[in-house]
Amino acid sequence: MTSIIHNITVDARDSYEIATWWSKVLGHPLHPDDNPGDPECLIELPNGIRYLFITVPEDKDKELKNRLHLDLQPSDGTRDEEVERLLAIGATVFDDQRRADGTGWVTMRDPEGNEFCVERSAAERAATS
Known part of the structure; x- marks a missing residue:
């Protein structure tokens, strides 16, 4: 089973x-x-x-790190454009792991503090492979 x-x-x-x-x-x-x-x-x-x-x-805000989180990949556009879109609708940046070579990700929090990551789009990954 x-x-x-x-x-x-x-x-x-x-x-x-x-x-x-x-x-x-x-x-x-x-x-x-x-x-x-x-x-x-x-x-x-x-x-x-x-x-x-x-x-x-x-009764209080979440204080511990998520043990499970979502990794988002933009379906169109770039990782950085998606980060800006999410900031505009209320997300916050928790940990920015973007690197100068374009790799990396951004860990964000939704309005209730749940963590999630924004990775590079498939097009961005293909351009660097």
């Missing part, structure tokens, strides 16, 4: 608010049944990946 990953679940202070933010990042809408105040909100991508955001009771 084996298992499959059904959802990638993210704990949240406000599931609807942070799911709406990630909807902008991923370019896919929330499930049509999701509304403000819902304890769970879902984003389903065409490739079958499901992101489930669940409101959990937490």
